[in-house]
Amino acid sequence: MSSRDCGVANGGYPTDCELTEALRSRALSRQVSMVRSDAWQAALPRARQVRLLLLDVDGVLTDGSITYISDHVEAKTFHTQDGMGIKLLQDSGVAVGIITARSSEAVERRARDLGLTHVFQGKKDKLAVYETILKETGLRPPQTAYMGDDLLDLPVLNRAGFAAAPADAVMEIQQRVHYVTGRGGGRGAVREVCDLILESQGNLVRMRARFDR
Numbered sequence: 001m002s003s004r005d006c007g008v009a010n011g012g013y014p015t016d017c018e019l020t021e022a023l024r025s026r027a028l029s030r031q032v033s034m035v036r037s038d039a040w041q042a043a044l045p046r047a048r049q050v051r052l053l054l055l056d057v058d059g060v061l062t063d064g065s066i067t068y069i070s071d072h073v074e075a076k077t078f079h080t081q082d083g084m085g086i087k088l089l090q091d092s093g094v095a096v097g098i099i100t101a102r103s104s105e106a107v108e109r110r111a112r113d114l115g116l117t118h119v120f121q122g123k124k125d126k127l128a129v130y131e132t133i134l135k136e137t138g139l140r141p142p143q144t145a146y147m148g149d150d151l152l153d154l155p156v157l158n159r160a161g162f163a164a165a166p167a168d169a170v171m172e173i174q175q176r177v178h179y180v181t182g183r184g185g186g187r188g189a190v191r192e193v194c195d196l197i198l199e200s201q202g203n204l205v206r207m208r209a210r211f212d213r
Contacts, residue, residue, distance in 0.1 A: 040196060043179040046162040047200035050094060051143040054118065054130070054156070055190060057100040057107055059149035060166060063186035076106040079186055085194030086114050092203040097133070099126045101152055127155035147193055149173060149185055164193045 058064050061082060067075040086096050097118025098111055104121065111119045120129045134141070142161035146153070149169035154176065157163040163177040166189035174180050179196065181189040198204040 037182075039179055043162065043164075043196060044200040046142075046178055047145065047197045049142050050145045050162050050197050050200075052095045052097065052118075052133070052137065052139055053089060053145045053147070053193070053197065054097050054099055054133070054160070055146075056126075056148040056150075056153050057098060057104075058102060059169070059185040060147050061098075061110070061186060061190060063184060064149070064168075065186075074104055074106070076104060076110075077186065078110050079188055079191070081188045082186075082190035082194075083110075083114055085191035086116075088207045089194045089197060090115065092198055092201065092207060094197060094201075099123055099129050099146075099156070101126070124152065126152060127159065130156045130159060145193070145197065147190065162197075164196075 055061055057076070058066070061078055062076045065077070069075050090096055095117045096114070097116055097120070098107065099118075099120045100107060100122075101124045102121065107121060108119070118133055123129045130144075130146070133139075134144070140161075141159050144160045145162035145164065146156045146160035147164040147166070148154070148157055149166055150173060151170070153173065157165075157173065157177055162179070164179045164181065165173045165177045166181050166183065166185040168184040169177075169180070179193070181192040183189045183192055195204055198207055
């Protein structure tokens with residue numbers, strides 16, 4: 001709803017509809033700006049260029065826990081807020097993919113549910129996969145973001161234009177990235193990075209407003 005859908009006020013006073021719309025707009029504005037740290041603000045220029053976000057799985061999309069169900073099956077737990085962030089980012093025109101050293105049916109299913117365009121499992125040489133993605137897509141490093149939490153992620157984090165890590169990443173990683181989230185892996189860290197990219201590109205309020213009707 002917009003102010004032009006509210007009808008004409010009587011006697012020059014705003015209608016209830018107009019008041020509601022004004023309050024909604026103010027709430028959306030506060031929602032975007034009230035908790036932005038200096039680190040968030042500093043990361044915006046790099047995030048603005050991103051056209052592809054690549055993610056590690058264990059410790060990023062999950063909390064790093066691995067539960068063995070049987071000899072060949074392991075369970076992983078994903079956060080719904082991360083999933084929503086990924087979908088919003090994709091809807092805005094930014095592609096999302098996975099590069100993980102482990103292989104799991106749970107990851108395959110999650111990637112399928114989210115419609116991820118680049119899914120690479122069982123890849124310990126993540127930099128080689130990253131370079132292949134660059135060649136296939138024609139993207140340059142400044143147009144890519146990568147989020148990781150441990151030493152295997154470091155080569156790609158060093159190459160990506162925007163490097164991020166969850167709050168519980170190992171210290172060596174936190175010291176090397178452009179942005180460390182306030183949330184831990186598997187607990188909304190990916191959503192935070194998605195929101196940052198959306199805001200940097202002027203899409204966060206627009207994407208959220210689709211649900212505020």
